[in-house]
Amino acid sequence: MDFKMMFKRFEPRLTVIRRFLPAIAFFSGFIWDSISMGRVVSFFDLLVLTSYYFGAGLILVFLVREIKPEWKNWFDFLVQFFFGGLFSALVVFYFKSSGSLYTFFVVISLVILLVANEFLADRYTSRTLDWALFAVCGTMYLNFLIPHVVHSIRAAWFYLSCLISLGMIFAIHRFASAKQHERMSRAGKKRLYLIDLRQLLPALGVVVLLVIFYQFRLIPPVPLVSKESYICKNFSSQDGTYSCQVEKQSFWRVLGIGDDVIHFQEGEKIYNLSAVFAPTRITVDLEQNWLLRDEKKDKWLARGVVPLPMVGGRKEGWRTYSYIQTGVQAGRWKVETALKGGAVLAIHYFTAKEQINPIQPSHTVTVY
Numbered sequence: 529m530d531f532k533m534m535f536k537r538f539e540p541r542l543t544v545i546r547r548f549l550p551a552i553a554f555f556s557g558f559i560w561d562s563i564s565m566g567r568v569v570s571f572f573d574l575l576v577l578t579s580y581y582f583g584a585g586l587i588l589v590f591l592v593r594e595i596k597p598e599w600k601n602w603f604d605f606l607v608q609f610f611f612g613g614l615f616s617a618l619v620v621f622y623f624k625s626s627g628s629l630y631t632f633f634v635v636i637s638l639v640i641l642l643v644a645n646e647f648l649a650d651r652y653t654s655r656t657l658d659w660a661l662f663a664v665c666g667t668m669y670l671n672f673l674i675p676h677v678v679h680s681i682r683a684a685w686f687y688l689s690c691l692i693s694l695g696m697i698f699a700i701h702r703f704a705s706a707k708q709h710e711r712m713s714r715a716g717k718k719r720l721y722l723i724d725l726r727q728l729l730p731a732l733g734v735v736v737l738l739v740i741f742y743q744f745r746l747i748p749p750v751p752l753v754s755k756e757s758y759i760c761k762n763f764s765s766q767d768g769t770y771s772c773q774v775e776k777q778s779f780w781r782v783l784g785i786g787d788d789v790i791h792f793q794e795g796e797k798i799y800n801l802s803a804v805f806a807p808t809r810i811t812v813d814l815e816q817n818w819l820l821r822d823e824k825k826d827k828w829l830a831r832g833v834v835p836l837p838m839v840g841g842r843k844e845g846w847r848t849y850s851y852i853q854t855g856v857q858a859g860r861w862k863v864e865t866a867l868k869g870g871a872v873l874a875i876h877y878f879t880a881k882e883q884i885n886p887i888q889p890s891h892t893v894t895v896y
Contacts, residue, residue: 569621569751569807574673577617581669584610584662585700591655592704607658614665621672625748627864627872634746656727659697663731666693667738672750679809681749681867686742690735697731745871752812754865754874755845757802758893759788763849770847771894772801788878791888792856799851800863800876803895806840813837813868816850821860828862835868847895858882 587607591600619636670689675681705724741747760772775790792798806812814836819828834850850863860879866872 569676573617574676577614577669577673580610580614580617581666584614584665585696588655588658588662589700589704591658592701611661611665614669615661618665618668618672622668622748622750624753625750625873627748627754627866627874634741656730659701659728660730660734663693663697663734664738666696667735671747675751675810676807679807679811681752681806681810681812683742683870686747687739690739694732694735697728701728742871747871749867749871749873751807751810752867752873753805753845755803755805756895757800757863757865757874757876758895759790759863759876759878760799760801760893761790761792761796761890763797763799763801763851769894769896770801770849771892772799772849773890774893776889776891787860788876789881790878791881791883793883796856797851798856798861798880799849800865801847801849801893801895802865802874802876803845803847804838804865804873805843805845806838808841810840811837812840814848814873815866815868816848817864817866818850818852819862819864820857821862823859831861836865844896856880 584607587603587610590603591607667690670692671686674685674689678685701724738747758772758774760774763770763772765771775788777788778786780786781788790798800816802816804814816834816836817830818832818834820831821827822829832850832853834853836848836850838846838848840846852861858880860877862878863876864872865874865876
């Protein structure tokens with residue numbers, strides 16, 4: 529039996545399962561990434577992301593050009609697979625770098641749009657949504673890749689990723705539709721240019737929206753990852769290890785519910801001991817912001833900012849610490865580990881209480 533006969537016999541079944549292809553593509557990519565990508569981003573991980581990105585771009589070229597109807601379903605599946613693989617990997621990496629749930633909800637919303645793309649495909653004939661999703665994936669991918677290449681995390685690299693992403697979209701679309709423009713009259717070309725522009729405007733809008741998110745510090749500071757964070761007392765550093773005393777927490781806190789609780793006496797210091805991972809040779813200017821909750825005014829009051837310059841590459845993370853510089857007060861606190869003047873990487877909430885005998889049980893934690 530030749531290939532064409534096999535395809536004709538399989539095509540009716542393909543029509544039945546077509547509505548489920550987006551979900552299949554997304555979860556296939558997610559499962560593959562979960563298996564293939566480790567906790568520390570390697571060259572292989574970046575190579576996989578690059579193949580997803582350019583694979584999606586290549587398939588979009590074929591979709592813009594005239595292809596045989598019998599191949600359209602397969603190309604639809606492939607572009608969704610590449611989008612799913614790229615997006616699912618970036619969701620994992622961005623979530624690891626997120627100090628806020630807002631970013632997670634934004635990414636999940638975009639994933640929902642990704643899966644919904646083919647469910648809505650019968651209601652429009654253009655590839656507008658595909659280009660918009662390609663803009664999202666491309667910008668997030670380049671914002672993740674560029675720091676690995678230039679060994680630096682700065683706002684300029686995010687804006688550069690936006691420009692490169694838009695440039696790739698217009699270049700790929702122009703290349704894909706070049707033959708269509710050649711065969712048309714001047715009036716036809718002008719009309720086609722307007723159609724192309726309307727098709728790509730949502731992609732431009734998506735990038736502008738990401739820039740706004742960045743301005744409001746909703747884009748996580750990838751590729752940084754907060755690995756450990758402790759609120760403690762009696763900090764010490766000896767023989768290349770950092771250690772301090774951490775109080776025993778309640779059963780509910782061990783399950784991740786509520787804030788840490790720490791007791792203090794007058795004159796004691798409360799520390800935040802943490803470890804942050806960054807790829808090799810990446811230089812980062814971090815800071816830790818200490819804030820105290822004013823319940824009467826219902827707002828957070830700044831109580832100190834500690835600059836923490838770091839250099840990436842240590843697998844266990846760059847170890848750092850800070851403490852309350854203006855004196856400990858009873859109340860609810862939070863420590864924000866963030867880029868200097870930028871997005872928050874991690875937030876550690878805790879409640880400070882004055883020490884009343886007996887002394888609270890504690891144990892020593894060590895960060896190597």
